[in-house]
Amino acid sequence: MTENNNLEKLVGLSKEKGLKLTPQRMVIFRILSECNQHVTVDQVYQKASAEYPMLSPATVYRNMEQMVDAGLLTRLDLGGSSMRYDTNLEEHHHFVCTECGKVSDLYLEDIQYKMDANRSQLGKAKINSLDLHLQGTCGECV
Amino acid sequence: MTENNNLEKLVGLSKEKGLKLTPQRMVIFRILSECNQHVTVDQVYQKASAEYPMLSPATVYRNMEQMVDAGLLTRLDLGGSSMRYDTNLEEHHHFVCTECGKVSDLYLEDIQYKMDANRSQLGKAKINSLDLHLQGTCGECV
DNA sequence: TGAGCAAATGCAAATGATTCTTATCTAGGT
DNA sequence: ACCTAGATAAGAATCATTTGCATTTGCTCA
Secondary structure, three states: OHHHHHHHHHHHHHHHHOOOOOHHHHHHHHHHHHOOOOEEHHHHHHHHHHHOOOOOHHHHHHHHHHHHHOOOOEEEOOOOOOOEEEOOOOOOEEEEEOOOOOEEEEOOOOHHHHHHHHHHHHOOOEEEEEEEEEEEEOOOOO | OHHHHHHHHHHHHHHHHOOOOOHHHHHHHHHHHHOOOOEEHHHHHHHHHHHOOOOOHHHHHHHHHHHHHOOOOEEEOOOOOOOEEEOOOOOOEEEEEOOOOOEEEEOOOOHHHHHHHHHHHHOOOEEEEEEEEEEEEOOOOO
């Protein structure tokens, strides 16, 4: 169901944005819908190139970035060496386990509100993105 | 005064940690105490190599990392292409202007408290670091 | 004060993520 | 079937950072 959903989105998107429905794009997108969230480009590339061997990493990079621009993915900088991409578009934050690397989602509805209260320190500044990075040891690794 | 303070720290450190008082380390350390916060390794290297031309970048990288280990600096991942190091050891957060790159400090005393309230989502997990990344347009660039 | 050892340095090469280049290819409209 | 804009593959290029190694240098203790 998620997969159909995403496939629909892709098709709709390709019309909207003038993106072509190339086989590479289809493979990449299906991989994304099968993967867990927070994937790296390389993870996608590994899986995708298994079934589409001539695929180049650059193509995956390009496609993921396009999907971000199109609002299908969110780019995540979780502090590791490589960027991650999140298929969960809801406003949320992340907790990264420094032992096993697992990423957990966190929904913190009142952070934004709290920020507003502290906004005075920023003067006329306009906040565009607010990102909470939490690190620690997850339940399984404790 | 800050410089004397830091020099003391450095000497104390070298005893504690078995770090040697090399001229390179002295130069790097003084540069750090003169620089504004949030410097990159390269910024330090540029200034330091001006007065110690044979200095190698690797030495700066190594020294900054050692200072982090020793608790004299904090490593900052502010999302740019290179890491930054913060000489301000107080608990605080950062706002990065996406126009001019300026970094502003933010003191948000109640974030930690708020997090605790949301901790239930994390189960037995242990939070080691909490880092708020804010991006936007600063007062001057608005 | 000088020998010895661990730590520090410089250099260059390795690494790893990402981007760029360029020639080729192809989807989609006509 | 044909054209053309846009997409692709492949690999070179880039950039920040790390590492291996041979050499040097603080620092300690006799």
